[in-house]
Amino acid sequence: MSGEPVAVEARDLSRRYGAVWALRECSFALPANRVVALVGANGAGKSTLLSIIAGTLAATGGTVSVHGRQVVRGGSADGGSRVAILAQDKPLYRDFTVSDMLRFGRSTNRVWDQRRALSWLDRFAVPLDRRCGKLSGGQRAQVALAVALGSRPAVLLLDEPLANLDPLARVEVTGELLAEVADDDMTVMLSTHIVAELSGVGDHLLLLDAGRPVLAGDVEELLDSHVRLTGPRADQPPGPGTVVQAQHTGRQSTFVLRRPATPAAHAVVAPGWTAQPITLDELILTHLRASAAAPHEREAAA
Numbered sequence: 001m002s003g004e005p006v007a008v009e010a011r012d013l014s015r016r017y018g019a020v021w022a023l024r025e026c027s028f029a030l031p032a033n034r035v036v037a038l039v040g041a042n043g044a045g046k047s048t049l050l051s052i053i054a055g056t057l058a059a060t061g062g063t064v065s066v067h068g069r070q071v072v073r074g075g076s077a078d079g080g081s082r083v084a085i086l087a088q089d090k091p092l093y094r095d096f097t098v099s100d101m102l103r104f105g106r107s108t109n110r111v112w113d114q115r116r117a118l119s120w121l122d123r124f125a126v127p128l129d130r131r132c133g134k135l136s137g138g139q140r141a142q143v144a145l146a147v148a149l150g151s152r153p154a155v156l157l158l159d160e161p162l163a164n165l166d167p168l169a170r171v172e173v174t175g176e177l178l179a180e181v182a183d184d185d186m187t188v189m190l191s192t193h194i195v196a197e198l199s200g201v202g203d204h205l206l207l208l209d210a211g212r213p214v215l216a217g218d219v220e221e222l223l224d225s226h227v228r229l230t231g232p233r234a235d236q237p238p239g240p241g242t243v244v245q246a247q248h249t250g251r252q253s254t255f256v257l258r259r260p261a262t263p264a265a266h267a268v269v270a271p272g273w274t275a276q277p278i279t280l281d282e283l284i285l286t287h288l289r290a291s292a293a294a295p296h297e298r299e300a301a302a
Contacts, residue, residue: 005067007032007155007187008053012062015048015211022048023211026062030189030204030216035181037202037219038191039284045211046191047087050157053189054085066155082111084153088160090144094133098126098143105147117150123176138165141173149180158190174201195284207284209291219280225261226283230254231273238270245286256286 006029013026023045030036040046051057053064058073065071066083092101098121106112121128124142132140141161148156162170174190178201181188190202205222207215215222226244229237234253237243241259248254256278269275278286 004031014061036204040208044208082154084148085157092132109151117146120146
């Protein structure tokens with residue numbers, strides 16, 4: 001992401017709950033005006049990370065900045081960053097009508113775009129006069145998204161808010177959300193553990209495991225830098241790169257390799273070997289397996 005403006009930057013960010021580290025020495029920089037897929041198994045630290053970025057949870061150590069402004073609990077240190085977070089439970093006042101929720105959003109945000117919020121609700125035919133407690137789960141998700149988008153955030157954090165929608169509805173809503181990002185200067189961090197639904201969603205990846213980043217970067221660049229090599233039994237692959245995964249049978253070896261970003265590393269495949277690209281699902285699962293095979297040492301709480 002050389003030369004790109006940075007939306008979110010973390011340096012040695014950590015959060016501990018008693019003796020358990022939910023995040024441990026997280027450092028990364030996420031580009032602005034992108035959709036970042038924040039991926040990890042349940043318990044990987046995704047919700048904790050998003051809450052710290054939003055300023056609703058204090059870090060135990062390290063720092064995180066949004067568009068250059070350091071975040072503290074309650075917001076940025078100078079109050080200048082605009083971050084909206086939408087959690088899976090989608091907190092709404094059940095006795096409020098949808099119109100009431102929009103009025104609430106207008107009264108609690110320094111910046112408010114009523115037209116944008118109404119436009120989002122109109123796309124999904126959500127009735128404005130219905131009480132939130134009477135809405136379906138999918139409709140409640142749309143109301144919560146409308147309130148979040150109406151605040152015109154610079155960074156929108158989505159903590160699996162669509163998890164209770166059926167797969168087709170998730171695809172439709174995600175497509176509309178991508179259109180919103182394309183039309184506005186907004187960065188979206190979309191948290192998910194559903195690896196199979198990531199294709200076409202994010203253009204940048206941040207993969208967490210046990211509270212640490214294990215892979216981060218532009219999705220296309222990451223896919224281009226990884227290859228599956230299959231050939232005769234060998235202890236090492238026939239070419240430059242870092243072995244992410246190795247599998248062996250009696251006469252055959254298969255390596256998933258992360259190659260250097262040089263033309264020479266991609267140009268030639270050794271005789272007897274075949275090279276195949278890997279999918280996004282395979283990329284994520286391979287790195288998660290590699291991380292699990294070499295677990296991080298945990299320090300005892302002081």
